[in-house]
Amino acid sequence: xxxxxxxxxxxxxxxxxxxxxxxxxxxxxxxxxxxxxxxxxxxxxxxxxxxxxxxxxxxxxxxxxxxxxxxxxxxxxxxxxxxxxxxxxxxxxxxxxxxxxxxxxxxxxxxxxxxxxxxxxxxxxxxxxxxxx
Numbered sequence: 001x002x003x004x005x006x007x008x009x010x011x012x013x014x015x016x017x018x019x020x021x022x023x024x025x026x027x028x029x030x031x032x033x034x035x036x037x038x039x040x041x042x043x044x045x046x047x048x049x050x051x052x053x054x055x056x057x058x059x060x061x062x063x064x065x066x067x068x069x070x071x072x073x074x075x076x077x078x079x080x081x082x083x084x085x086x087x088x089x090x091x092x093x094x095x096x097x098x099x100x101x102x103x104x105x106x107x108x109x110x111x112x113x114x115x116x117x118x119x120x121x122x123x124x125x126x127x128x129x130x131x132x133x
């Protein structure tokens with residue numbers, strides 16, 4: 001997989017009831033910007049759920065439009081299907097490259113820990129909650 005040139009945490013959001021973090025990524029060998037979606041798992045680890053190609057343009061994306069696909073999921077294109085193990089190593093290498101860039105891992109840990117602590121339910125099992133798709 002390509003070397004990570006830049007990675008920046010863009011936002012934390014909830015998708016389908018799961019707390020996620022979006023990280024903008026620029027790599028060698030892949031033109032444009034990618035968005036890697038991370039969720040937290042038990043034990044302060046992270047799962048990279050999807051990778052999107054960002055093709056947003058302020059000129060045409062300032063409103064909801066159907067002129068093009070501004071965020072296209074390219075996870076299978078980059079790493080193959082999850083059920084196949086052939087590119088599993090590349091997926092893990094890419095994920096670890098993003099997490100190791102700057103303070104990305106620390107920022108994700110901090111945010112997901114705070115979201116667990118601030119759980120609406122404040123139950124004893126709050127540490128056992130996972131955030132997977």
